[in-house]
Amino acid sequence: MNPAFTLFMWARGPAFDVALAIFAAGITLRLVEMVVLGRKTDLAPAKGHPIRQGLATIFTRSIPRPGLVRFAPGTYLGGYVFHLGFFAAFLLFAPHIALIRDALGLSWPAANRAIVESATALAVVAAIILFFSRVMDPVRRALTGFEDYLVLLLSVLPLVTGYVAANKLFGNPEMMLAVHVLSVDALLIVFPFTKLMHSVSFVFSRYYNGAIQGRKGAES
């Protein structure tokens, strides 16, 4: 009767259920694997404070090293703007808060439309800058594989489709919402099995890096 409605209901029904199950299973799988595999015990006495430095590094790595912003401004600023914009659009938009409240029982005040849409637009612009910084630089281009482009595309699609759906830019609002939810479903499915997993595993990698250097008594 109404293909847009049917697609929307499928996207927020069975498709979301399966995508979330894959997302939850994949993330748990990767985390459990990381913890159970563990690391070889270092029997040498530590020269510094591995645990303290490991924990500190989880946070200090979010601050760029002096000079690096000037060295690669597109990568650094683009990266910051993309992440902050993405999370602002995700966590401050009322429909998303309604979803989180339904899932976890947590709720907080929503931001106004100007903030959410500006954050979305900035994140998309940042993603375009990040894309060009990969393509233009020969070294980064050589290091970039299919997965990197796929991950970048799948990260941007929810932002673009969400903006389109919220502003009803192309006619049928149900179809636009369906496309938006489907883009999120796709993101959830690939999340645990691609570099998107960094949003969870960064805690481990930063801790290990900090702890290794801390054990040696070096900076991290």
Next chain:
Amino acid sequence: MKTRPLLSETMAAHGVSRRTFMKYCATLASVMALPPALAPRIAQALERARRPSVIWLSFQECTGCTESITRSHAPTIEEMIFNTISLDYQDTLQAAAGHQAEAARHQAMKENYGKYLVVVEGSIPVANPAYSCFAGRSNLDVLKETAAGAAAIVTVGTCAAYGGIPHAMPNPTGARAVSDIITDKPIINVPGCPPIPVVMTGVLAHFLTFGVPELDDLGRPKAFYGDVIHDRCYRRPFYDKGLFAETFDDEGARAGWCLYKLGCKGPTTHSVCATVKWNGGVSFPIQSGHPCLGCTQPDFWDGGGFYKPLSVPTGDYRALAAGGVGVGAVVGAAGALVGRGVKAEAARKHETVDAHDLEKPS
């Protein structure tokens, strides 16, 4: 029916002044998003229109649509329009019953073959026609028979337009919309549960004045179903500001903030509820503090719940995610243990080699 008075004559008999009539035509033009200059043309067409014969078929429905239209803040010109059409068959309103009623339908069809308008209220049970019959005949038979000589069909209410509540899962009667059955006649869908009376009279006025109105991809007149309620809602500024009612009795609800989080379907529902409103422009559901149910949309009954926000998934996703966590934990632990076993086995099989071993002749 032989001597059908013109609308202008009927109006004069009811004491409706021409000024009032012109105001009504201007309102209709405005509601239909037509230029004001077309109001006189509407007036002219309505004045000259001879009472068109209308056959109103009631199938699987609750009669709410008839109730809505007959209670259109009477006495008004809308009611006049309904008085002016020759409602030759309407089994809820007509005095005749049984064979007399059926005879009236057949007579109207015979006298106006190819010219009469069929209004359908209610869905048609196809899987088991016995769920809804009259005069011993199935709704399907009566619809096909009546539609054969119709100039056009107007479906009133979501049941006739898209199946509506009878079509809701699991659809025990096999309810179908008129457009699923009749494919060779112009069909104007006027969905709603029920539709707004002025929308109904507006569609009728448009049909008499300009013919079949421009329809959207769901067969609805664009003039009345072009915009979504959300875009015309007086509570929209609260949505834009991020101010929402979280429950039906919190501060936000009392302050009249946006009802999105209480399940409002305004963002996906096409209707003029927010502008034309109900009961003579008094109010509409959102204004009275209740979220829009999305009743002008197909399958609105199966939209995942009236009080579930549009952004909330409809399935049992928490249980599936919990299952996913369990499966992930088992598979992850098993994979890691296998990895550790492979590593231990490699270490066990590892043979140390020194310089003496290398110098031995092989």
